[in-house]
Amino acid sequence: MSIEIKLTAKKPARSELHVIPIHSDRFTSDDLEIDKKTLRASGFEADPGQISITQNQSGPCALLGLGESSKEDNETYRKAGTVLAKAAKGFKQVSVELQSVISIENNEAERTQAFTEGLLMGAYEYIELKSDTKPRKLSTVSIVGSGRKMSSGIQRAKSTSRGVNLARDLVNRPGGDLTPVAFAKVASKTAKEHGLSIKILGLPEIKKAKMGGLLGVNRGSSQPPRFVQLSYRPPKPSKKHLALVGKGITFDAGGLSIKTSQGMSTMKCDMGGAAAVLGTMSALADLSFPIRVTGYMPLTDNMLGGDATRPGDVLKIRNGKTVEVLNTDAEGRLVLADALSLASEAKPDAIIDLATLTGACMVALGNEYAGLMGTDTDLADQLLQASEETGENVWQLPLPTSYRSQLESEVADIKNIGSGPYGGAITAGLFLKEFVAEGIPWAHLDIAGPAFADAPWGNHPKGGTGFGVRLLLRFIEDFK
Ligand code: BES
Ligand code: ZN
Ligand code: ZN
Numbered sequence: 001m002s003i004e005i006k007l008t009a010k011k012p013a014r015s016e017l018h019v020i021p022i023h024s025d026r027f028t029s030d031d032l033e034i035d036k037k038t039l040r041a042s043g044f045e046a047d048p049g050q051i052s053i054t055q056n057q058s059g060p061c062a063l064l065g066l067g068e069s070s071k072e073d074n075e076t077y078r079k080a081g082t083v084l085a086k087a088a089k090g091f092k093q094v095s096v097e098l099q100s101v102i103s104i105e106n107n108e109a110e111r112t113q114a115f116t117e118g119l120l121m122g123a124y125e126y127i128e129l130k131s132d133t134k135p136r137k138l139s140t141v142s143i144v145g146s147g148r149k150m151s152s153g154i155q156r157a158k159s160t161s162r163g164v165n166l167a168r169d170l171v172n173r174p175g176g177d178l179t180p181v182a183f184a185k186v187a188s189k190t191a192k193e194h195g196l197s198i199k200i201l202g203l204p205e206i207k208k209a210k211m212g213g214l215l216g217v218n219r220g221s222s223q224p225p226r227f228v229q230l231s232y233r234p235p236k237p238s239k240k241h242l243a244l245v246g247k248g249i250t251f252d253a254g255g256l257s258i259k260t261s262q263g264m265s266t267m268k269c270d271m272g273g274a275a276a277v278l279g280t281m282s283a284l285a286d287l288s289f290p291i292r293v294t295g296y297m298p299l300t301d302n303m304l305g306g307d308a309t310r311p312g313d314v315l316k317i318r319n320g321k322t323v324e325v326l327n328t329d330a331e332g333r334l335v336l337a338d339a340l341s342l343a344s345e346a347k348p349d350a351i352i353d354l355a356t357l358t359g360a361c362m363v364a365l366g367n368e369y370a371g372l373m374g375t376d377t378d379l380a381d382q383l384l385q386a387s388e389e390t391g392e393n394v395w396q397l398p399l400p401t402s403y404r405s406q407l408e409s410e411v412a413d414i415k416n417i418g419s420g421p422y423g424g425a426i427t428a429g430l431f432l433k434e435f436v437a438e439g440i441p442w443a444h445l446d447i448a449g450p451a452f453a454d455a456p457w458g459n460h461p462k463g464g465t466g467f468g469v470r471l472l473l474r475f476i477e478d479f480k
Helices: 024-028 035-039 076-089 108-122 148-172 181-192 202-208 210-219 267-284 332-345 359-365 376-388 403-407 425-434 469-478
Strands: 004-008 016-023 051-057 059-065 093-096 141-146 197-201 228-230 241-246 248-252 292-301 314-316 322-324 350-355 370-374 394-396 442-446
Touching: 004 024, 004 108, 004 148, 004 197, 016 024, 024 059, 035 051, 035 059, 035 267, 051 076, 059 267, 076 108, 108 141, 108 148, 148 181, 148 267, 148 469, 181 228, 181 267, 181 292, 202 322, 210 292, 210 314, 210 332, 210 350, 228 267, 241 267, 248 267, 248 332, 248 370, 248 425, 267 292, 267 350, 267 469, 292 332, 314 359, 332 350, 350 469, 359 370, 359 425, 370 425, 376 394, 376 442, 376 469, 425 442
Parallel strands: 004 141, 016 059, 016 093, 093 141, 241 292, 241 350, 248 292, 350 442, 370 394
Antiparallel strands: 051 059, 197 228, 228 292, 314 322, 370 442
């Protein structure tokens, strides 16, 4: 159950914890009716993300640090919201004096949205499969404030966070439970609830659509594949059309090029790209975005059954190109190849794919950054801008054509791994590029690092992060 967020003009009488967000410059110089000495002694300086719960005359109250007012940004508020959601877990009704720190000057709609996102993302827990969890008491947060800007900030945050938490739930579900069929069911339900149309291809239709990459990866599995296509059409016809493609490997064992048990242990996360696409699309109608968006999700696990694709096998992708599979663990690019080919046929104005694609990208950028590659400077710049604004970190990598020779195959049009040990994120990007039709601006986000948290970071708990949802929503909002 998600917590309820309300906007109220005054602090509600039944509030059990009253929270005062405070900048460190105000904390040092002022008028608050609190015992600052004791607070200081406990180490509280109103730094960003610091919280201290104390008592004042009217009951429990918390001070929530925002750092220096001149240095704040949206992320400051998002972080404050996350910290509060965790610290206030044991209070049922909480109120927050948000209006005291925001104004037109620091963009109240954005700040309120970021703070509410922090609350809703911070309150997230994946407890479906636990039998003895202590239920969270926190059920309502009343944000003290008023006006259209604050209320729209809260509304937007509700839609974006719902999308993020949906993606997290999908990533957190075990691979044996979230099969391609189960994923497609969630997509179907989401489509119904959030005004999207959906087309689900089963095995016969996937064969008919000549998706040799998806079929090749699925060959070692006892679970049938699915290909989900979602579409959002705004009420007023729009000129712009965006295609989103998400890697949907519901579990990656590596196929016959089997992973180590250590390497496999988090591979339920390998549909993080598809989860981010679904999470994003779930929010489009709520946010009344004016552009057309189509989502493509190729879904299968990558197993090693008796008829699994063998190293050396050649697959034919939907666009007719043949691929020599020399490592069955480089499977993401095979299913994406089909999806990118299909997406290209609709001639959208841009294609963005998201994929937990390479360990190499994690080696290069670590856990907190996605790798961005692509063919169009404007598109990449718009994604970098959205990254800046949302705090979902993205770092651009080059796609030098000179590396293309590393993908040359003796027997087919291309092979699915590069020949050398280096630049694996880039050779994967160059492989994908072959399946995007000439002239369509395309960007690829390798989210292998940030999609899944081995340890908590930023606003994320351990496990699925929902990375990409907020980034894409911000990108779509400004897509020109
Ligand atoms: N799903 C993995 C990539 C991955 C690794 C995602 C770690 C998240 C965390 C992908 O399918 C894979 O196995 N890639 C190989 C490619 C290699 C065989 C060229 C890799 O990165 O080792
Ligand atoms: Zn793999
Ligand atoms: Zn994979």
